[in-house]
Amino acid sequence: MSQAVEKYRNTFLREVEANVEEGQWVKMCMQCGVCSGSCPLGPHWEHPPQEIFMMIRANKREEVLTSSSMWFCTSCYNCIARCPRELPITHIMHGLAHYAQRQGLAPKELPTAKFAKRFWDNLLKKGRVNELQLGLQLYFMNGLAEGIKTSLKMQKVGLGMLKTKRMDPMEALGGHGCKDIKGLKAALNKAKQIEETKAAKALERLQSKS
Amino acid sequence: MADKKFAAYLCKGCGLGERLNINQLAAVATKEGKIPLIKQHDLLCSSEGVALIQGDIDSEQITHLMIAACSKRAKTEAFNFENVAMSRANLREGVIWVRPDTEAAKENTQEMAEDYIRMSCAELKYMNIPAPSQEQGRIPHILVVGGGITGMTSALEAAKAGYHVTLVEKTAALGGMAAQLHRRVAYQSPFKDPQPTGIADLAKQVQSHQKIKVHLNSTVADTSGAPGRFAITIAHESGGTSTENVGAIIQASGFKPYDAQKLTEFSFGKSPDIIDQLGLEALARQANGGPIKRPSDGKEVQKVTFIQCAGQRSQTEGHLPYCSGHCCLTSVKQAMYFKDANPEVDTLILYTDLRMPGFGGENFYRSGQDKGILFTKGQASSVLPNGGDLTVKFKDLILNEEVEDTADLVVLATGMLPNSGIDIEAIPLKVEEKKAGDSASEEPVAASPPETLVPVESVLNLSYRQGKDMPQLIHGFTDSHFICFPYETRRTGIYAAGPVRRPMDISQAMEDATGATMKAIQALENAALGRAAHPRSGDLSFPRFRKEGCTQCKRCTVECPFGAINEDEKTYPVFNEGRCRRCGTCMGACPVRVISFENYSIDTVGQAIKAVNVPDESSEKPRILLLACENDTYPALDMVGMNRIEYSAYVRIIPVRCLGSVNTIWITDALNSGYDGVILMGCQKGDNYQCHFVKGSELAHIRTSKIDDTLKQLNLERERVQTYEIAITDLARIPQIINEMETTIQRIGLSPFKF
Amino acid sequence: MTNVVATNQTILVVGGGISGMTAALEAAECGKDVILIEKNPSLGGRVAQLYKYFPKMCFPTCGMEINLRRIKSNRRLRILTLTEVTSVTGDTGNYSVTLKLSPRYVNENCTACGACANAVTAEFDNEYNYGLNKRKSAYLPFAMAYPQRYVIDSRIIGTEEASKAKAACPVNAIDLDMQVQELKITVGAIIWATGWKPYDANKIQPYGYDRIPNVITSVEFERMADPLGPTGGKLLRPSDQKEAKNIAFIQCAGSRDRNYLKHCSRMCCTATLKQTTYIREKYGDEGKANIYYIDIRAIDRFEDLYQKVKQDPTVTFIKSKVASITQDKSTGNPILNGVNTEGYQRYSTPYDLVVLAVGMEPSVDFTQLPINITLNESGFIEFDPKNGGQFAAGCASDALDVNRAVQHATASSLRAIQVINKVAGAEA
Known part of the structure; x- marks a missing residue:
């Protein structure tokens, strides 16, 4: 049987329910579209949330997971506040993005993905985000020339922050960490393990079905 | 006297x-x-x-x-x-x-x-x-026609109130359509899961109730009489008949499923795996909570697709134009059969508008989603058998794409057709419509109902002059025309309930049965006291008829909007007071004026018209007669007064029970005695009539259109007689019309008939 | 002092809207003793505030007139206005009910001549028109008001205004010393026909009802369309009193929404279809109606109206729950923002006027009353044998259209009669 006729099965919906944070809410969407209309970045995405939910229900696994759409979410929570069915849409969007990333299906060269990666790596080092380092990394993400240009542009802001002691230049050198970095790493590892087991089980279930 | x-x-x-x-x-x-x-x-x-x-x-x-x-x-x-x-x-x-x-x-x-x-x-x-008619007695006994859930509910509710019931059911068992169901839609909080139908229990209660007598395999062979004295002949399949006297009747004759064979685009009949909702109920009953298997090869269904509004809400010939109301709820319930047995089964519901209203409906929808039923706004175009499977083509309106999908089973949510009996107005109405002419242009309806809508068997077999069954409303349902009065019928003391009245689900049908029972009880109690039924409830007057003058013209028996008047063998009218609503349409119809009421007669109005002091021509004061329907125009006139809106001092207003009661003699008398103009104001007529006596206003319009001849004979201008449709809200329009008549008279001159 | 004879064979109907009137009349016309109470000064309830009924486009006052005539000619039916229930004790067939009667300050002598209204100057928001205009402090609530007696607004009692009204009355009908009265009665059965109220649109923040003048509710629009209403039937924008011709309707404004009312209010879709015909009635092809909806729930034969409206080229349907409304400051036009979910089209469209098809919620919060009755999650009265001789009629039981409310009220009337007949030991 071809892919086309496997539409409108629960297969992908179940996969999402098993692997995506708050994925069990997807089925509750009634296609009113208030989330899509409420999203401040709406005009920039290919598929707004309500359409993503419909695509999940239409079993469009590839299209959903390779989509850049959920990467646009800025967590403004407008959609959650307005959803008449109380779907935690923001969480589902992040969950989907994360799952796509895990599956290696997320599109490359997504600025938000790049940012997320840097943010995460930065965080892992010392258990807290080093804003100065993260900021500089982002400035120079696309090469030296652009980095310098951006830095110059932001000069005034930087100086202002220095003056008001909102920025400590010493942080650029190493920065301070959180209290129990070991404990944090252990916790994160445990979480990763749990997720992986969960995903493996779901995969098993899916494979046994088909 | x-x-x-x-x-x-x-x-x-x-x-x-x-x-x-x-x-x-x-x-x-x-x-x-x-x-x-x-x-x-x-x-x-x-x-x-x-x-x-x-x-x-x-x-x-x-x-x-x-x-x-x-x-x-x-x-x-x-x-x-x-x-x-x-x-x-x-x-x-x-x-x-x-x-x-x-x-x-x-x-x-x-x-x-x-x-x-x-x-x-x-x-x-x-x-x-007026003294009450003694024609009717008190028979605390109700006939219920139909032993489905509506009929059984009516019977039990009447019995609970202390009344006797005779229930006539055509088939060999009580239960009707609902007995074919596996479960019913949730009907109380939390509105989550399909519920047992309770039919067997209900049937047992009916069968064992000492006030209820059940006739199975039986039909109503004849109904005569009136509220408070109906005589019913019940024909039994075994050959015998029995008779019963009842005070009132409830028609709970139910519905027929739409014939899905007509839906060739969905290949109904081409594959046993393409079924309608009743077909699925049968499969679910077979499965009885276990996995549902498809009929063709007994394979457990893994994917079922429901197509909503199949052959419904459609102007295509042979389709039903209306929405059957219950099908969305029913499909969700049926998808739950699959999900509750095995959550892995894929269930897809294709709808254009998901109609699950109210508190319960929305909860049930949410529960369906929670169980994993897939919904999409989609328009199905075809279902085709494809090897062992079925191919469903539809347009997903959300994703805006044409889809070709497979399914093991396809369920068509087809509609319901009322068992209204014979459409007694079908033929004569069409002829009249052509005569009236004007309404035809407004309505471009491709209205001729599909042939299946015309049942040949009568339900009530009324021995009424105007036909064997109740007049039907739109789409063949025996509904009331009135928003405020949902149980109004045009046959006094006979009330329709359940899906014969309007498409509905079980919960609504049970509610409807209870309401209709209320009206039936009320009708028989009022008939016993000689009191009129709605809308002149409590009125004790009824038509008095002077046989000596009657010319057997049959106008009264034909025109009575409620079929109250029969004819004897010599075609003299036979009045049935219990059926009469006291509108006076017969009085208005009678060319020889032999019909009147004690307190409302040719004379009470005629003499009032003649009592007016008509000044002679030299005074230059015209007189205008306004006959105003007391239901809408007269209250509007009161409000004109309350708002201090002025109108001509030359008008003289007489309230009438209904414009249908206006006898043309009043108009000719008025003109003969020197009135310069006559205005008739009644309610809206036509398809969306607002006349509380259904036909009164329309008949008045027809009668006055014929007054032209009289005017010609009298050598009077036709502008002197005008008929209007007036609504109770026409406060601004009524004074205008009156004043316009004054202007018209100024223009054409005073009547020459001033003595 | 008002005195009422009631026994355990009396039916008490609470609420004088169309459901209450129907329930009371059906029972009274069956020979039962009925007391009908209404908290407002006149009968009629919400339907008295409607311009037309769907799907026939007939006038509610027409049926109201028939019902009033039934009431006037029935000796078994007793009506108390300005009356509320404060407590209910007892059980099926024997309830003890306490009523609170508020003063009208006008007695039976009133001939509705209007002299008092001419004499006073103070004005208050006209509740009949949902505050769209003002009414005098001595007033007849509306043209068809029954009882046909004026009311003195309690807010002017003790002021010069009140004295002016009293002095102007030629028939000594004004009694400024009337007091709140308490009345205890015994009844056999109770019908709660307490009806509905429009959902408070202020709570729907994204729609800006509280801050954008040209966003109004469907019930306000209904009053506006009525030639006897506050604008003389003109569809005027509140911001500048200009005629609104391009009008948007937002369905499910408060309904089918866990943030507001969880249930579907059932009648709003068909009510909006009806209201589009008002636009056509006023402007012909010049007007425009735009309906934003999730599902059009024009159930059973209401479908005919939907089909008819769909064929009207001036009416557009957009399957979308509107995300937010903003305002174009220069024109006062509300701008609707959202997504048409059929094929994903974004819109940001200005209109002259926006009508929120607000949902129905029970007008009485029974949880706040010392009354034992089963309610569902939305506060409607559930049918439950535990309710004994208490029954809901009409919108107290669910969101219903007028036709279904009357049907339901008729059924409730029988249920009450069953209780009464049992009490009476009546064998038919």
Whole structure:
């Protein structure tokens, strides 16, 4: 049987329910579209949330997971506040993005993905985000020339922050960490393990079905 | 009747005393009205005023009283006297409130008031106190036709209220369509899961109830009589008949499923795996909670697709134009059958508008989603058998793409057709519509109902002059036409309930059955007292008929909107008072004027018309007669008065029960006695009629359209008689029309018939 | 003092809207004793505030007139206005009910001549028109008001205004000393026909009802369309009193929404279809109606109206729950923002006027009353044998259209009669 006729099965919906944070809410969407209309970045995405939910229900696994759409979410929570069915849409969007990333299906060269990666790596080092380092990394993400240009542009802001002691230049050198970095790493590892087991089980279930 | 004692009471309150010469009015009542006892009072509706009148009734044995004060719709609590005939001259809303308070206007205003006194006196003179008809008795017994969930509910509810019931069911068992169901839609909080139908239990209760007698394998072979004395012949399949006398009837004849064979695009009949909702109920009953298997090869269904509105909500020929109301709920329930047995089964519902209203509907929808049912707004175009599977083509309207999907089973949510019996109006109506002409242009309806809509078997077999079954409403349902009065039927004492009345689900049908039972009980109780049914509930008057003058023209028997009048073997009318709604359409129809009511007759109105003082030509004061429907136009006229909107002082208004009761003799009499114009105001007619007596307004329009001949004979201009459709809200329009008539008369000149 | 004779064979109907009137009349016309109470000064309830009924486009006052005539001619039916229930004790067939009667300050002498209204100057928001205009402090609530008696607004009691009204009355009908009265009665059965109220649109923040003048509710629009209403039937924008011709309707404004009312209010879709015909009635092809909806729930034969409206080229349907409304400051036009979900089209469209098709919620919060009755999650009265001799009629039981409310009220009337007949030991 071809892919086309496997539409409108629960297969992908179940996969999402098993692997995506708050994925069990997807089925509750009634296609009113208030989330899509409420999203401040709406005009920039290919598929707004309500359409993503419909695509999940239409079993469009590839299209959903390779989509850049959920990467646009800025967590403004407008959609959650307005959803008449109380779907935690923001969480589902992040969950989907994360799952796509895990599956290696997320599109490359997504600025938000790049940012997320840097943010995460930065965080892992010392258990807290080093804003100065993260900021500089982002400035120079696309090469030296652009980095310098951006830095110059932001000069005034930087100086202002220095003056008001909102920025400590010493942080650029190493920065301070959180209290129990070991404990944090252990916790994160445990979480990763749990997720992986969960995903493996779901995969098993899916494979046994088909 | 022999000893009529008259009295008149003139009120001076609300400015009447200041604006009118009351002594002069009293003189008119004495001299011209010939009323022996006349009293004036400063405020007649006050407790002293009422006591004054009641005192006279008691001490002077007054039987007929005239009250000259406000509109007959006002102060009804005060002027509420028992066992007297009463006429009311409307001097407030009808005179001083619609006339300017100026010296110049004074003369005409006073003349207006004097005429209303004359008219009321004349009316009163010809009024009699109605006594209830003794024709009907009290039979606390109800016939229920149909043993489905609606019929059974009706029977039990009636029995619970203490009434006897005879239930007639065509088939060998109680239960009807609902007995074919595996489960019913959730009907109470939390509205989450399909529920047992409870049919077996209900049937047991009905069978064992000592007040309920059940006839299975039986039909109603004949229904004659009227509320309070219906005689029913029940035919049994075994060959015998039995008879039963009942006070009222409930028609719960249910529905037929739409014939899905007509849906060739969905290949119904081409594969056993393409079924309708009843087909799925059968599969679910077989499975009984286990996995549902497809009929073709017994394979467990892994994917089922529901197509909503199959052959419904569609203008395509052979399809049903309406929505059957329950199918969305039913499909969700049915998808739950699959999900509850095995959550892995894929269930897809294709809908265009998901109609699951109210508190329960929305909860049930959410529960369906929670169980994993897939929904999409989609328009199915075809279902085709494809090897062992089915291919469903549809357009997903959300994703905006054409989809070709497979399924093991396809369920078509087809609609319901009412078992209304014979469409008694089907043929004659069409002929009339052509005659009336005007309505045809507005309605481009491709309306000819599909042939399946025309059942050949009668449900009630009424031995009524106008046909064997109840008249139907739109799409063949035996519904009420009135928003405010959902149980109105055009056959008094017979009430439709359940899906024969309107498409509905089980919960609604049970509710509907209870309501119809209420109306049936009410009808039989009122019939026993000789009281009219809605909308003139409580009215004791009924048509009196003078056989000697009758020419057997059959107009009354044909035109009665409620089929109340039969014909005897010589085609004389036979009135059935219990069926009569007292609208007076028969009185209006009668060319020889032999039909009247005790308190509303050819004379009460005719004499009032003639009582008006028509000034001679030289005075240049025209007279306009306005016959106003008391249901809508007259209240509107009252509100015109309350809003102090002025109109011509030359008009004289007489309220009529319904425009259908207007006999053309009144118009010719008016013209003959020198009136310059006649206006008739009644309710909207046609498909969206607002006439409470259904046909009254329409008939009046037809009758007055024929008055042209009379006008020609009298050599009068046709503009002198005008008929209007008026709504209760037409406060601005009514004075305009009246004033326009005055202008018209100015233009064409006064009537030459002033003597 | 008002005195009422009631026994355990009396039915008490609470609420004088169309459901209450129907329930009371059906029982009274069956020979039962009925007391009908209404908290407002007149009968009629919400339907009295409607311009037309769907799907026939007939006038509610027409049926109201028939019902009033039935009431006037029935001696078994007793009506108390300005009356509320404060407590209910007892059980099926024998309830003890406490009523609170508020003063009207106008007695039976009133002839509705209007002299008091002419005499006073103070004005208050006209509740009949949902505050769209003002009414006098001595007033007849509306043209068809029954009882046909004026009311003195309690807010002017003790002021010069009140004295002016009293002095102007030619028939001594004004009694400024009337007091709140308490009345205890015994009844056999109770019908709760307490009806509905429009959902408070202020709570729907994204729609800006509280801050954008040209966003109004469907019930306000209904009053506006009525030629006897506050604008004389003109569809005027509140901001500048200009005629609104391009009008948007937002369905499910408060309904089907866990943030507001969880249930579907059932009648709003068909009510909006009806209201589009008002636009056509006023402007012909010049007007425009735009309906934003999730599902058009024009159930059973209401479908005919939907089909008819769909064929009207001036009416557009957009399957979308509107995300937010903003305002174009220069024109006062509300701008609707959202997504048409059929094929994903974004819109940001200005209109002259926006009508929120607000949902129905129970007008009485029974949880706040000392009354034992089963309610569902939305506060509607559930049918439950535990309710004994208490029954809901009409919108107290669910969101219903007029036709279904009357049907339901008729059924409730029988249920009450069953209780009464049992009490009476009546064998038919």
